[in-house]
Amino acid sequence: MRLLVQVSEARNLPAIDGGGGLSDPYAKLQLGRHRGKTRVAKRTLSPTWDEEFAFRVVDLKDELVVVVVDEDRYFSDDFLGQVRVPLSAVLDADNRSLGTQWYQLLPKSKKSKIKDYGEIRLTISLSLNYPEETTTLAHCVSDDLASYSDKSTELQKGSSLPNIPIEIPTSVSGGDETEIIKEDRSNGVPSFVNRLYQFFSAKPKDAEASASAPPLTTGDGNSDILEETPSTSSELPDNQDYETGVTMSFDEQLKAFGSCHEGNEIPENLSGGVLIDQVYAVAPSDLNGLLFSPSSDFLQSLAEMQGTTGLEIQQWRLENDGEVLKRVVSYTKAPTALVKAVKATEDVSYLKADGDIYATLADVSTPDVPFGNSFRVEVLTCIMPGPELPDNEKSSRLVVSWRLNFIQSTMMKGMIENGAKQGLKDNYIQFSELLSRNIRPVDSKDAAATDKVLSSVQPEQESDWKLAFRIFGNFTVVSSLVAFIYVFSHIILASPSIIQGLEFPGLDLPDSVGEVVVCGVLVLQGQRVLNMIARFIQAKRQRGSDHGVKAQGNGWLLTVALIDGTNLAATKSSGYSDPYVVFTCNGKTKTSSIKFHTLEPRWNEIFEFDAMEDPPSVMKINVYDFDGPFDEVESLGHAEVNFLKSNLSELSDIWIPLKGKLAQACQSKLHLRIILNNSRGTEVMKDYLDKMEKEVGKKIAVRSPHTNSAFQKIFSLPPEEFLINDFTCHLKRKMLTQGRLFLSPRIIGFYTNLFGHKTKFFFLWEDIEDIQVMPATLYSMGSPSLLIILHKGRGMDARHGAKQLDNEGRLKFHFQSFVSFNVAHKTIMALWKARSLTPEQKVQLVEEESETKDLQNNESDSFLGIEDAKMSEVFSSTKPFDVSTLMSIFEGGPLEHQVMEKIGCMEYSVSPWESVRADAYQRQIHYKFDKRLARHEGEVMSTQQKSPLPDKNGWLVEEVMTLEGIPVGEYFNLHMRYQLEQISSKPKACNVQVSIGIAWLKSCKNRKKIAQEVLYSASSRLKKMFGLLEKELLPAK
Incomplete structure (x- = not known):
């Protein structure tokens, strides 16, 4: 809704300037926060302006104020009269128009000495139509106006969107204020004016379309905003198309836009240069959603990081049957050492969106910067599929380029280009940093080679015969075999021995010392051969290792490629070792295969750890020498990879020195390739x-x-x-x-x-x-x-x-x-x-x-914070009852309800006591404050827990109260501790002590004052509660 005002002329104005008895009058108009003014009419008391203005109506309680003043170049302008017209008068008029009338100009106050201030002729009406395109009304500027001010109106940009008028900054010299013609922009719900428009509209469909369309409000509420009336009449755009373009989801808009632009080529980089060319480990559609989806908070985080204020993001709009997909983003850039805070507006439109490739063009307008009316900055953002990553993970390549589009020729072109280039470079450095925190960047060169490098890591397959030769191909086995054949041949050739000495049938004892020695040698040789056989079986089992076992789950995925080792320590008499490697990370282990009889092992094995919820801190590496299943393993060295102190790019191909006495003496090293990925994206x-x-x-x-x-x-x-x-x-x-x-x-x-x-x-x-x-x-x-x-x-x-x-x-x-x-x-x-x-x-x-059964993790959690509250004793008294009688106030019976209702606890309800652990019980309480007894109406939700005192002569009742519906009640919890202790010298008497504390949940300026009021109110209620309890119990006694 707009208020249309035509300022035609004025007559019989008072003369202010001396000499000729004339004035230089002009009129100023204001509706709410929106203002405008006419040109100055030189040296006349009956000026003619014939200018039209349009104001956006925000509040129907506003009134139009027209003030006529006399221009004074050297001092403040002089007041000539004013007139006020309430909007309600325009609404009540026929056809919502007051027509053309002469209005009597009035003074500021009744004490004015001037009786006649003259009259002004105005035409005032309300318009409910939104123009499809906003054009500029030419002012009737006389030749002598040029001597007053050099006003030049420059067309900055024409918008193809309905309901988004063009912006016309007007630079005014000589102290005149800058006027910017803007449409109000906002992403909020329809205002009261929109609903009023629905009421007056003739067609229901039009009303629905207007209600569904988001109102457009300006981001700067303090700006003076003037909307001039279009020179040509226009009708509302097609409401059905408008509603469809706004209410469609972002994905549906992209599909509709992509179907209209199938086959379009990727736009080339702009001439200004490339700001970002980076590959990210994310699908193109996901990266597009992060940067441009209405549900993404990336722009808000970037604005907070850069100190940008007043960020307003309009909804995406699909126009012209899917040919155009646009939105407008406005914000105020933070001031720098050279430039003050400036307002910027970005018109962002899609050029391509086919599901794999996305391209957007942002036309950035900054009229407040020096020479801002002479140029615009264009930024092209292209998202396309990147190189293939390991495990078929998708990647995207983000390319951002820019150029300057000069609207007017200027001698400062070189300075503007250099300043814009440096400003964009600084902004997109922060943009890249923030994006890297949400999505893992990938080195484009390494990304293309990573899969190739890992695919080249293939373990050497060793046959069983080769493995058997490695283990049994030694002097021990050969000599044992020769000895076995020799002894077996001797048994066949020798005649049976005679039973003599202590022998008996079935027992043949050695007859000489030499036979004993031979038997011992044969036993030792046999033992060593049996150990080798067991070692061969174990080695055959472990030969496969954990190579090729794929990771499972979603989270942090750690991949380790064990290539080879060098200069490992020798632990066997043969001068060699049988090394294997064990990797340990977040409690999970991976074991490599055993490489026999070598100090320069080559594994070429890949290990993938199952997905971990938390990012790993350290990976431990231990190298052992295999010496059979029955012997203790001997360490050949160890190392540690700290992911917090290491660069992941450096870990992609690294030689790690081993620690330990043997390893440091031999300068042993392992060759590894380590890759750490996060598969959960931005939700970590x-x-x-x-x-x-x-x-x-x-x-x-x-x-x-x-x-x-x-x-x-x-x-x-x-x-x-x-x-x-x-x-x-x-x-x-x-x-x-x-x-x-x-x-x-x-x-x-x-x-x-x-x-x-x-x-x-x-x-x-x-x-x-x-x-x-x-x-x-x-x-x-x-x-x-x-x-x-x-x-x-x-x-x-x-x-x-x-x-x-x-x-x-x-x-x-x-x-x-x-x-x-x-x-x-x-x-x-x-x-x-x-x-x-x-x-x-x-x-x-x-x-x-x-x-x-320690259940302090759920229902008793509220008592974990009782130590946070500094407890103060507010009530202490001796009552003529035993503890069991006085505990009736906590038993949930009729007596408790009666007492609590009398002190102002309405709708009092309690749950039965439930055991939470040994000798500890808990219950819940809910009630409302009585309006007549309490200053504030509110509710209390309380949790009480009771337990016997250590010497079993009383009870301890702890309570945590949450207050709702009272001022600053959400800033704190009230903690209370009741201690009822039997007096040993008096069987029918007990001592009652109550302490109160406040646990602050949020920071608050007036803590001390609030605490005093809460403690005073609570102590008064306690005194009243126990006083009433005593009165109720005494008659019963």
């Missing part, structure tokens, strides 16, 4: 945080890309590592050092920068052997502290941050003075258990918890 962070929230019991906020980037930069971490939480604390060494403790899925790190002196270190969760809670002391400022103990020999890179190195070679780190110790402790313990415990240990822990 969200899934991990959801899992940790269940462990910790508290909401974990997702950190912004800028915060994650800063965290990765501090500790030199790979892009896939993200920050979970961080806490302010002190590191205890010889002197306390204040800093921040950072927690991520794989590391725990500390960083501080005091007066330019930086202290930073981190170690892996797997390095931790134990975490101990140290009791609060005066030195720790009355707060518990954490002592983290690492395994022997682990975390040596962080030794400078340790408090001590104990006698067992373990590093100990001491952290204290946490702002919220319980939250920090729970988070650290949850992350440590998630990373350090093996799957078997996790199963065992679950079984132990189920056996002991």
Whole structure:
């Protein structure tokens, strides 16, 4: 809906300028936040303007204000009169038009000395039609107007979309404000004005189409916005086509657009140059959805990373029977050292979308930058299939190019090109960084060769005869065979011996020492041959290894190609070894085949670990010498691959030196190719945080890309590592050092920068052997502290941050003075258990918890935070009843309901007590505040847990209350502790003590004031509750 106003003329205006008794009048118009003004009529008291204006109606309560002023070049303009016309008067008029009338100009106040301010002639009406195209109305500018201001109207861009008018920035010199003709843009729901339009519309279909179309509102509410009336009348666009183009899903729009552009070639790169040419491990359709889908939050994250504000993204619109697919994106770029914050508008349109290849062209307008009206920036984004990756994984190639399109000739062309090139380069560096965090980038050269490299890794197939020759082809076997043949021939040729000495039939004893020696030699030889036979059987079983076993599952996939080894240590008397390799990662192992009788083994085997939920931190490599199934294995060396400290591109082909006495003496090395992929895409962070929230019991906020980037930069971490939480604390060494403790899925790190002196270190969760809670002391400022103990020999890179190195070679780190110790402790313990415990240990822990029936993980979770609230005693009294009588207030009977309703707890309901563990019971309570007794109407949901006191002479009742429907109730939970203890000296008396604390869930400015009011209100209710209980029990007694 638009308000159309024609300012025709004025008469009998008061004279302001001295000398000739004339004025230089012009009229200013305002409707809501939208403003406009006419040209200046020179030296006249009866000016003629004949100018038309159109204002978008936002609120029907607004009124049109027309002010006539006299221009003054050197001082402020002088007031000549005003008139106000409410919109309600226009709505009530016939045909929603007031016609052409003379309006009496009025003063600002009744105290004005001038009686007659003259009249102004206006034509005012309401229009419900949306023009299909917006054109510029030519102003009637006289020749003398040129001497006043050099106004030049420049056509920036014509839009083919209905309901999106062109933008006409007008540069005004001499202090005049800039006027920009824009259509309001928004992605919100239809406003009241749209619904009013439906009501007045004649056709129901038109009303439905208007309601379904998203209203267009401007991104800058403070901008002065003027819409001039089209010079030609136009009708509404086809509502059915309009509704179809907007309500279709993004995928349906792409299919409809692609069907109309089949066979189109890929557009060539623009002449300005290429900004991005990168391959990503994702299908083209998925990459297109991440960058351009309405459901993607990529643009919002990029805006936050770049400091961009006022981001508004319109819906994609399919126009002209599927020939055009467009949307408009507007935002305000952050100021730089040279340029202030500027507004930008991108008209993005698809050029090609066939399911495999996507191309979009963005026409960027920045009229606020210097010479911004002289040029536009065009950015072409092409997404096409990339090279084939291992395991038939799809990839996409993203190419972004640009060029400048000069609308006007200018002498500053070279400066504009250089500035635009540098600005785009900086922006797309951040664009690439953010995209790399969501999708794994792939080196285009390596991607094409990766599959070829792995396919070339084929193990050497060794026949059984060759394996038998390797094991049995030695002097021991040959000599044993000769001895066996010789002894067997002797038995055949020799005559039976005579029974003599201690022999008897069936027992033939050696008759000389030489026979004993021969028998011993034969037994030893036979034993060695039997060991070789067992070794051959074991080697035949293990010859296949884990090569070729495909990974299963969805997550982090680790592929290791074991190529060969060199300079391995010799452990046998023959001067050779029988090496094999064992890889261990996240509790899973892969074993290679055995290479016999060699110090330069060549395996050419590929090992794929099953998908892991969490990214791996370390892979351990152990090389052993095979010496049969009955002998202990001997280590030939070991190594470790740290994925946090290693570049994945370097791991794709690397020689790793082995550690150990034998390996370091021989300078042994292994040749590996390691590939780490993530098959879950962008959902890794969200899934991990959801899992940790269940462990910790508290909401974990997702950190912004800028915060994650800063965290990765501090500790030199790979892009896939993200920050979970961080806490302010002190590191205890010889002197306390204040800093921040950072927690991520794989590391725990500390960083501080005091007066330019930086202290930073981190170690892996797997390095931790134990975490101990140290009791609060005066030195720790009355707060518990954490002592983290690492395994022997682990975390040596962080030794400078340790408090001590104990006698067992373990590093100990001491952290204290946490702002919220319980939250920090729970988070650290949850992350440590998630990373350090093996799957078997996790199963065992679950079984132990189920056996002991410790159910504090679900219903009792609310009591885990009771230590977070600082408890204060608010009620203490001695009552003339025993404990069992006084506990009736917690039994859910008629007495409890009666007392609670009297103190203002309406609709009071309780659940029966249920056993949660030995001697501990729990129940739920719900009630509403009485409007007459409470200042605020609200509800309370409470959980109570009772347990006997240690000496069995009373009860302890703990309660956690959640308040809903009251101001700032979502900022805290109320914790209460009732202690009812029998007085031993008085059998019919007990002592009642109640403590109250507040556990803050969100930060709040007026904590102290809120806490005082809550504690005062709660203590008053407690006194009233126990007073009423005593009155009810005394008569019964």
